[in-house]
Amino acid sequence: MVNLLKAIADLNEEVIRLAARFDQSSSESLVYSVEQAAEVLGVSRSKMYDLLHRPDFPVVDLGHRRVIPRKQLSAWLDQQCMKKAR
Template identity: 45%
Template sequence: MNECTYKNYDELPLMLNVVQVAAVLGISRAGAYELVHSEDFPTLKIGSRIVVPKDKLREWIDANTAQK
């Protein structure tokens, strides 16, 4: 797994690449690629690059966090 070097949300870049998404979520790179190719995950494709806006990532996390 990738280790995240960011200490808080404000340190994240505006757009995260797949490797950064993996590090932030604490998942494998393969898992991050699977996630960014899923239908409901917020991605922006620029040419062949896939990036994730940090505010949309946070919204996705909030929307997909189970409330108990």
């Protein structure tokens, strides 16, 4: 019985470690989907598609999928703030 409880505790710890690793990897992805970028920016999906058509907005076409690079989105947002400050 003690061995079974220890095995369950060890398994539980491993599940917690794997879940933490999964959370870190998904939060550190290199790109956002259109839906994820809309959520990050706090805009509707239709507004996000409007942004995708702007020539200065960072978007990459990967086959039939459009993704927004995380770092370039941050840089683009910084540029928008700088334009507004002028």
